[in-house]
Amino acid sequence: MNTLKILHATVARLQEKLPALDCELYPDDPESYRLNHDTGALLVSYSNADFGSNSAIDCVMQEQPVRVVITLVFRELNTATGAIQALDETRRALAGFRPEGCHAPYVLVSEKCLGFASGVWMFALVVQARTMFVQDDPPEPEGIPASLYEEEE
Structure with a gap:
Protein backbone atom coordinates (compact mmCIF):
# COMPACT_ATOMS: atom_id res chain seq x y z
CA MET A 1 0.00 0.00 0.00
CA ASN A 2 1.30 3.41 -0.93
CA THR A 3 -0.46 6.33 0.73
CA LEU A 4 0.65 8.89 -1.85
CA LYS A 5 -0.75 6.75 -4.68
CA ILE A 6 -4.10 6.69 -2.89
CA LEU A 7 -4.04 10.48 -2.50
CA HIS A 8 -3.09 11.02 -6.15
CA ALA A 9 -5.83 8.61 -7.29
CA THR A 10 -8.32 10.57 -5.18
CA VAL A 11 -7.24 13.88 -6.71
CA ALA A 12 -7.53 12.36 -10.21
CA ARG A 13 -11.04 11.08 -9.43
CA LEU A 14 -12.15 14.51 -8.21
CA GLN A 15 -10.60 16.23 -11.24
CA GLU A 16 -12.47 13.82 -13.51
CA LYS A 17 -15.84 14.13 -11.76
CA LEU A 18 -15.66 17.83 -10.80
CA PRO A 19 -13.64 19.49 -13.59
CA ALA A 20 -14.98 22.97 -12.85
CA LEU A 21 -13.11 23.05 -9.52
CA ASP A 22 -9.47 23.11 -8.48
CA CYS A 23 -8.59 19.68 -7.05
CA GLU A 24 -5.13 19.19 -5.59
CA LEU A 25 -3.17 17.82 -2.66
CA TYR A 26 -3.40 19.81 0.56
CA PRO A 27 -0.62 22.42 0.54
CA ASP A 28 2.60 21.78 2.45
CA ASP A 29 2.34 25.30 3.86
CA PRO A 30 -1.37 25.83 4.63
CA GLU A 31 -0.75 29.26 6.18
CA SER A 32 0.33 30.64 2.82
CA TYR A 33 -2.46 28.96 0.81
CA ARG A 34 -4.71 31.34 -1.10
CA LEU A 35 -7.81 30.36 -3.04
CA ASN A 36 -7.12 31.55 -6.58
CA HIS A 37 -10.10 29.84 -8.20
CA ASP A 50 -6.42 2.65 12.82
CA PHE A 51 -4.68 -0.65 12.18
CA GLY A 52 -6.50 -3.91 12.78
CA SER A 53 -5.04 -6.81 14.70
CA ASN A 54 -2.26 -8.84 13.14
CA SER A 55 -3.84 -11.66 11.14
CA ALA A 56 -0.68 -13.70 10.53
CA ILE A 57 1.45 -15.78 12.88
CA ASP A 58 4.82 -15.48 11.21
CA CYS A 59 4.80 -11.91 9.84
CA VAL A 60 3.02 -8.60 10.22
CA MET A 61 -0.17 -8.43 8.15
CA GLN A 62 -2.85 -5.99 9.31
CA GLU A 63 -5.91 -4.37 7.80
CA GLN A 64 -5.33 -0.65 7.35
CA PRO A 65 -8.41 1.54 7.11
CA VAL A 66 -7.06 4.65 5.35
CA ARG A 67 -8.81 7.92 6.15
CA VAL A 68 -8.56 10.80 3.72
CA ALA A 80 -25.42 26.41 -7.03
CA THR A 81 -21.64 26.93 -7.01
CA GLY A 82 -21.24 27.09 -3.24
CA ALA A 83 -19.80 24.83 -0.59
CA ILE A 84 -23.03 22.94 0.20
CA PRO A 99 -8.36 3.73 -5.20
CA GLU A 100 -5.71 1.41 -6.62
CA GLY A 101 -4.11 -0.63 -3.85
CA CYS A 102 -7.26 -0.71 -1.72
CA HIS A 103 -9.46 -3.79 -1.36
CA ALA A 104 -12.54 -1.85 -0.25
CA PRO A 105 -13.94 1.39 -1.72
CA TYR A 106 -14.37 4.72 0.00
CA VAL A 107 -17.20 5.02 2.47
CA LEU A 108 -18.30 8.31 3.99
CA VAL A 109 -17.14 8.83 7.58
CA SER A 110 -17.98 12.41 8.57
CA GLU A 111 -18.16 16.01 7.48
CA LYS A 112 -18.19 19.30 9.30
CA CYS A 113 -18.02 23.00 8.77
CA LEU A 114 -14.60 24.38 9.71
CA GLY A 115 -15.88 27.94 9.59
CA PHE A 116 -15.65 31.16 7.60
CA ALA A 117 -12.42 33.15 7.49
CA SER A 118 -10.72 35.53 5.08
CA GLY A 119 -13.75 35.47 2.79
CA VAL A 120 -13.99 31.70 2.33
CA TRP A 121 -16.07 28.88 3.75
CA MET A 122 -14.24 25.71 4.72
CA PHE A 123 -15.67 22.22 5.20
CA ALA A 124 -13.96 18.88 5.85
CA LEU A 125 -15.29 15.64 4.36
CA VAL A 126 -13.68 12.44 5.70
CA VAL A 127 -13.77 9.24 3.63
CA GLN A 128 -12.25 5.86 4.35
CA ALA A 129 -11.03 2.96 2.20
CA ARG A 130 -9.40 -0.26 3.40
CA THR A 131 -6.13 -1.85 2.43
CA MET A 132 -3.70 -4.36 3.94
CA PHE A 133 -0.34 -3.58 5.45
CA VAL A 134 2.10 -6.44 4.91
CA GLN A 135 5.65 -6.17 6.16
CA ASP A 136 8.48 -6.18 3.64
CA ASP A 137 10.57 -9.36 3.45
CA PRO A 138 8.83 -11.64 5.96
CA PRO A 139 11.36 -13.62 7.98
CA GLU A 140 12.04 -17.30 7.42
CA PRO A 141 10.18 -19.49 9.93
CA GLU A 142 12.26 -20.09 13.03
CA GLY A 143 12.13 -22.76 15.67
CA ILE A 144 11.13 -25.64 13.40
CA PRO A 145 13.94 -28.17 12.94
CA ALA A 146 14.90 -28.72 9.31
CA SER A 147 14.66 -32.47 9.90
CA LEU A 148 10.88 -32.14 10.02
CA TYR A 149 10.92 -31.09 6.39
CA GLU A 150 13.15 -33.94 5.20
CA GLU A 151 11.43 -36.85 3.56
CA GLU A 152 12.04 -40.31 4.94
CA GLU A 153 13.61 -42.84 2.59
Whole structure:
Protein backbone atom coordinates (compact mmCIF):
# COMPACT_ATOMS: atom_id res chain seq x y z
CA MET A 1 0.00 0.00 0.00
CA ASN A 2 1.30 3.41 -0.93
CA THR A 3 -0.46 6.33 0.73
CA LEU A 4 0.65 8.89 -1.85
CA LYS A 5 -0.75 6.75 -4.68
CA ILE A 6 -4.10 6.69 -2.89
CA LEU A 7 -4.04 10.48 -2.50
CA HIS A 8 -3.09 11.02 -6.15
CA ALA A 9 -5.83 8.61 -7.29
CA THR A 10 -8.32 10.57 -5.18
CA VAL A 11 -7.24 13.88 -6.71
CA ALA A 12 -7.53 12.36 -10.21
CA ARG A 13 -11.04 11.08 -9.43
CA LEU A 14 -12.15 14.51 -8.21
CA GLN A 15 -10.60 16.23 -11.24
CA GLU A 16 -12.47 13.82 -13.51
CA LYS A 17 -15.84 14.13 -11.76
CA LEU A 18 -15.66 17.83 -10.80
CA PRO A 19 -13.64 19.49 -13.59
CA ALA A 20 -14.98 22.97 -12.85
CA LEU A 21 -13.11 23.05 -9.52
CA ASP A 22 -9.47 23.11 -8.48
CA CYS A 23 -8.59 19.68 -7.05
CA GLU A 24 -5.13 19.19 -5.59
CA LEU A 25 -3.17 17.82 -2.66
CA TYR A 26 -3.40 19.81 0.56
CA PRO A 27 -0.62 22.42 0.54
CA ASP A 28 2.60 21.78 2.45
CA ASP A 29 2.34 25.30 3.86
CA PRO A 30 -1.37 25.83 4.63
CA GLU A 31 -0.75 29.26 6.18
CA SER A 32 0.33 30.64 2.82
CA TYR A 33 -2.46 28.96 0.81
CA ARG A 34 -4.71 31.34 -1.10
CA LEU A 35 -7.81 30.36 -3.04
CA ASN A 36 -7.12 31.55 -6.58
CA HIS A 37 -10.10 29.84 -8.20
CA ASP A 38 -13.24 31.91 -8.78
CA THR A 39 -15.49 29.34 -7.13
CA GLY A 40 -13.64 26.91 -4.90
CA ALA A 41 -11.10 24.17 -4.39
CA LEU A 42 -10.92 20.61 -3.06
CA LEU A 43 -7.74 19.88 -1.09
CA VAL A 44 -6.91 16.22 -0.46
CA SER A 45 -4.88 15.06 2.54
CA TYR A 46 -4.13 11.92 4.52
CA SER A 47 -5.70 11.86 7.98
CA ASN A 48 -4.97 8.64 9.82
CA ALA A 49 -5.32 4.86 9.94
CA ASP A 50 -6.42 2.65 12.82
CA PHE A 51 -4.68 -0.65 12.18
CA GLY A 52 -6.50 -3.91 12.78
CA SER A 53 -5.04 -6.81 14.70
CA ASN A 54 -2.26 -8.84 13.14
CA SER A 55 -3.84 -11.66 11.14
CA ALA A 56 -0.68 -13.70 10.53
CA ILE A 57 1.45 -15.78 12.88
CA ASP A 58 4.82 -15.48 11.21
CA CYS A 59 4.80 -11.91 9.84
CA VAL A 60 3.02 -8.60 10.22
CA MET A 61 -0.17 -8.43 8.15
CA GLN A 62 -2.85 -5.99 9.31
CA GLU A 63 -5.91 -4.37 7.80
CA GLN A 64 -5.33 -0.65 7.35
CA PRO A 65 -8.41 1.54 7.11
CA VAL A 66 -7.06 4.65 5.35
CA ARG A 67 -8.81 7.92 6.15
CA VAL A 68 -8.56 10.80 3.72
CA VAL A 69 -9.82 14.34 4.29
CA ILE A 70 -11.17 16.51 1.51
CA THR A 71 -11.05 20.13 2.61
CA LEU A 72 -13.50 22.23 0.62
CA VAL A 73 -12.60 25.92 0.33
CA PHE A 74 -15.37 28.04 -1.24
CA ARG A 75 -16.29 31.67 -1.66
CA GLU A 76 -20.04 31.03 -1.43
CA LEU A 77 -22.13 28.81 0.82
CA ASN A 78 -25.75 28.29 -0.29
CA THR A 79 -25.62 28.78 -4.07
CA ALA A 80 -25.42 26.41 -7.03
CA THR A 81 -21.64 26.93 -7.01
CA GLY A 82 -21.24 27.09 -3.24
CA ALA A 83 -19.80 24.83 -0.59
CA ILE A 84 -23.03 22.94 0.20
CA GLN A 85 -23.55 21.95 -3.45
CA ALA A 86 -19.87 20.98 -3.72
CA LEU A 87 -20.19 18.75 -0.63
CA ASP A 88 -23.04 16.88 -2.32
CA GLU A 89 -21.04 16.46 -5.53
CA THR A 90 -17.86 15.43 -3.69
CA ARG A 91 -19.72 12.76 -1.72
CA ARG A 92 -21.17 11.33 -4.94
CA ALA A 93 -17.75 11.38 -6.64
CA LEU A 94 -15.97 9.48 -3.87
CA ALA A 95 -18.48 7.13 -2.21
CA GLY A 96 -17.89 3.72 -3.75
CA PHE A 97 -14.66 4.73 -5.52
CA ARG A 98 -11.84 2.25 -4.85
CA PRO A 99 -8.36 3.73 -5.20
CA GLU A 100 -5.71 1.41 -6.62
CA GLY A 101 -4.11 -0.63 -3.85
CA CYS A 102 -7.26 -0.71 -1.72
CA HIS A 103 -9.46 -3.79 -1.36
CA ALA A 104 -12.54 -1.85 -0.25
CA PRO A 105 -13.94 1.39 -1.72
CA TYR A 106 -14.37 4.72 0.00
CA VAL A 107 -17.20 5.02 2.47
CA LEU A 108 -18.30 8.31 3.99
CA VAL A 109 -17.14 8.83 7.58
CA SER A 110 -17.98 12.41 8.57
CA GLU A 111 -18.16 16.01 7.48
CA LYS A 112 -18.19 19.30 9.30
CA CYS A 113 -18.02 23.00 8.77
CA LEU A 114 -14.60 24.38 9.71
CA GLY A 115 -15.88 27.94 9.59
CA PHE A 116 -15.65 31.16 7.60
CA ALA A 117 -12.42 33.15 7.49
CA SER A 118 -10.72 35.53 5.08
CA GLY A 119 -13.75 35.47 2.79
CA VAL A 120 -13.99 31.70 2.33
CA TRP A 121 -16.07 28.88 3.75
CA MET A 122 -14.24 25.71 4.72
CA PHE A 123 -15.67 22.22 5.20
CA ALA A 124 -13.96 18.88 5.85
CA LEU A 125 -15.29 15.64 4.36
CA VAL A 126 -13.68 12.44 5.70
CA VAL A 127 -13.77 9.24 3.63
CA GLN A 128 -12.25 5.86 4.35
CA ALA A 129 -11.03 2.96 2.20
CA ARG A 130 -9.40 -0.26 3.40
CA THR A 131 -6.13 -1.85 2.43
CA MET A 132 -3.70 -4.36 3.94
CA PHE A 133 -0.34 -3.58 5.45
CA VAL A 134 2.10 -6.44 4.91
CA GLN A 135 5.65 -6.17 6.16
CA ASP A 136 8.48 -6.18 3.64
CA ASP A 137 10.57 -9.36 3.45
CA PRO A 138 8.83 -11.64 5.96
CA PRO A 139 11.36 -13.62 7.98
CA GLU A 140 12.04 -17.30 7.42
CA PRO A 141 10.18 -19.49 9.93
CA GLU A 142 12.26 -20.09 13.03
CA GLY A 143 12.13 -22.76 15.67
CA ILE A 144 11.13 -25.64 13.40
CA PRO A 145 13.94 -28.17 12.94
CA ALA A 146 14.90 -28.72 9.31
CA SER A 147 14.66 -32.47 9.90
CA LEU A 148 10.88 -32.14 10.02
CA TYR A 149 10.92 -31.09 6.39
CA GLU A 150 13.15 -33.94 5.20
CA GLU A 151 11.43 -36.85 3.56
CA GLU A 152 12.04 -40.31 4.94
CA GLU A 153 13.61 -42.84 2.59
